[in-house]
Amino acid sequence: MDADEPELVLAADGVTHVVRRGDTVRRPVRPFSATVQAFLAHLHARGFDAAPLPLGYDEQSREVLSFVPGDVPVPPLPDWAVSLDALATLARLVRRAHDAADGWEPPADAVWGDLPGGPATRPAPTDGAPPGAPPEPVLVAHQDYCPGNVVFRDHRPAAFIDFDLARPTTRVADAVNALHWWAPLADPVDRSPALADADAAERARVFADAYGMTAEQRALVVPRALWRARRSTARMRAAAEVDPVFRRWWDEGVKDRGPRTERWLTAEAPRIAERLR
Template sequence: MTRCNEEPLVGGNVSAGVVRVGDTVRRPAGPWTPAVHALLDHLHGVGFHAAPRPLGIDEQGREVLTFVPGVTVWPDHFALMEGLDGVERVARLIREFHDAVQGFAPPPDAPWQVLIPPDRCEIIAHHDLAPWNLVAGDGAWAFIDWDVAAPGSRLWDLAYACQSFIPLSADPAWRRADAAARLSVFADAYGLDEGQRRELVSLLGRRAWSMHDFLRAQAAARHQPWATLWQQGHGDTWRSNAEYIEERQELWARALLDGGRG
């Protein structure tokens, strides 16, 4: 395969070496790749197709995945999430994934890429369910970038997804006056019960702080690309978001516990 056939794919914060070749995507592989491919094979096997299909390893040692056609929602197409129908759709898609992965038996001693320790381990979670990993195609949405999939919980995945899709942001450019209402719709569409809603309230701030603390630790150790992200102010953003979320914890609780259950 010649380099002239490769189209670099950019977006997100960690995309070095990701290219498109025809109807496939080639990405740098790691020790976790076989486990991730087993996960993706399982998802397709049980009928969840909102993820790329793994096609093995190429002659350069890169993982090969099917290309997911469409547009990445963040940042130029976040208008797809403006209405409540977008919030409902992504919440239902995440629920479909979580239900589909419930029966997955990981390979023995699978070396997952664990960046941040989760609250607990009950499923193999995506850990980066966000608009920059959501591709909207003609009639179909799909999540990409599964390389940090690892043991976690439904609510740990959801706490991160709520921050990015609602969004729960301290930035005036992204702060939503209707954030509480959108959070309620998200929980209803996913189908959270009362106990899960109460737990999610406490996890929202904790999940945001986990991102700040991770970036700070990686910057101190001079690990890339995290050190550069810290220098660019991503740590400050997560700290501000965590404080914003915690200051409004009662608001989120009312939205989740007193809002309509749909």
């Protein structure tokens, strides 16, 4: 790769600076970069190629990853990004990632990303578990399936990018993260227009069917989603206290969306649970 090849800025928010050079992406090294590179290498070794390939570090000591071609939907989401076919494809992609990750033993010195103001990055941050929930096997997973981190090709999800929040979790907790964004598990007033009238309960069923969730996993979706919603606002508030980007998001509406999500999900929980059975 020619070091003089021009660089195209992909993201520059005052906190991070991500560029594309040829078929690679360059980004600042962070405490968890080596752990994420090891995880991505494992996924590729297990045949999961729907993620960036870790390529080490460049002459400027930046992390280097392969560029993942495709379309990343941005708000307002286009209709093709929220179709039931796209949702089912997403669920199957999440399942493939989980199957590839299953059994991976992170390095003893692993460092994990988290929201600013969150738990220490070593040992791994944890989302906890709903009170009384049965134990679930732990695996490392993406944990941030917002539309900006899902690459589409031919109007279907084809890859995941930005593994900064990857950490030990469970299959159900990670699936709930995907459902939060893509069912979506949110009050209709906070959804993209293309999903404003979506039947979240039916879309949760489509996701669970495509993923191949067991009856036991389906029964955990709603308790896990409620647990996530109840903790999300507190975590975002803590992040806003120490990070200017999160402070801006908080002031622009996150402080209101979190409580709305919790109220909406509490009301809809029985119907979602029934549809998942």
